[in-house]
Amino acid sequence: MSYRSIVVHLDTGERAHPRLELALRMAKQFGAHLTGMFSVFVPDRRSFYVMAGSAEYYSSQEKLRTERRAAIERLFHAELGRAKVSGEWVVTDECANLAVPRRGRTADLIIASQDDPEDPEAYVGDHFPENLLMSTGRPVLMVPYVGTFPLLGSNVMVAWDGSREATRAAHDALPFMQHAKKTTVVTVNGTKDTPAGRPAPGSDIAAVIARHGVKVEVINIDSSTGVSTGDALRNHASKLGADLIVMGAYGHARWQELVMGGVTRDTLKSMTVPVLMSH
Structure with missing residues (x-):
């Protein structure tokens, strides 16, 4: 028995890179195919047309979000090559509470993060960890938002x-x-x-x-x-x-x-x- 398919949830939060590094170590250890599932919270564009100037704010945030997504995608592919791990990059604009569990159901293991109340970029949806646990039907490895974990599972x-x-x-x-x-x-x-x-x-x-x-x-x-x-x-x-x-x-x-x-x-x-x- 082993984990042959691993899905790691990635976002624009501060802990995305450490979470990716941990997922790569797990994929390397178990000889697994690693899917990087990028999913963030995307507010409804229509809500930003109510107040003056808010549409410009939405556009600037959307541009920043796109740049950050591109950066972590480049990192994902570079780290895959360095670790010599097979994998794929998946992006969705769908609600994370729907998209990530759906993708996770086809995996042997899902890697996600504990909610970080101090990092607004880590917010992807209400009760995301709880929803992932209850709706996926697969084991979820929850990673704390504080600390480093060079050894895991020893x-x-x-x-x-x-x-x-x-x-x-x-x-x-x-x-x-x-x-x-x-x-x-x-x-x-x-x-x-x-x-x-x-x-x-x-x-x-x-x-x-x-x-x-x-x-x-x-x-x-x-x-x-x-x-x-x-x-x-x-x-x-x-x-x-x-x-x-x-x-x-x-x-x-x-x-x-x-x-x-x-x-x-x-x-x-x-x-x-x-x-x-x-x-």
């Missing part, structure tokens, strides 16, 4: 609670774990409700992972009062020195609103290392 932590989403994530992350030096399955408060004589929580999925040639261990952590599950997982990932967290993404659509699970919402807001998430 020390993997799998957050396990026995759910469908966690099961999907654990299996989707097998290519990373097969390359990892260390893999740890972590449960939170898993021993509290386990009857005596039953296998330790997480040992079942660890056995499945081990059959794929992965060296894996299981740890249960007891979350103290007042510490959220998300914080407990991040704290333990730091303690382990993990450079990749694997976890299920929980959420559902309620009318026209995306409702995310607490740990998922917390992780998307406060991630410190890349997180592979599956729904």
Whole structure:
């Protein structure tokens, strides 16, 4: 099992170049075809004709956006050649919340970024990461907007609670774990409700992972009062020195609103290392 097709979302934000570099490393490692999917937020041109001078502003921003797109396209092709990775460049003017998931459904892995509230150029649509996770049906590697990650997947932590989403994530992350030096399955408060004589929580999925040639261990952590599950997982990932967290993404659509699970919402807001998430 491997990732043979990877899609990386690119935009005009400050983190686009580091995200591309990470995607190239992943494509090189797994021998994958890399698609650079360029999609940004494009405001409705008609809204700029209401106020005097706004049409000129729109035109100048459109020109600037075109220049930045051309620059990152040149970079994409140059880096592909340098890394000797096969790939293609795709541009769309369609809403990113529709176009990127549609393209992502034909990939083995999607690479995207955590929302960066300090970078307006990184905004491509409302709740873009959440929508990507919920609508694509493929694993998404979410990259934090802060930090550099020269190593990714050498020390993997799998957050396990026995759910469908966690099961999907654990299996989707097998290519990373097969390359990892260390893999740890972590449960939170898993021993509290386990009857005596039953296998330790997480040992079942660890056995499945081990059959794929992965060296894996299981740890249960007891979350103290007042510490959220998300914080407990991040704290333990730091303690382990993990450079990749694997976890299920929980959420559902309620009318026209995306409702995310607490740990998922917390992780998307406060991630410190890349997180592979599956729904």
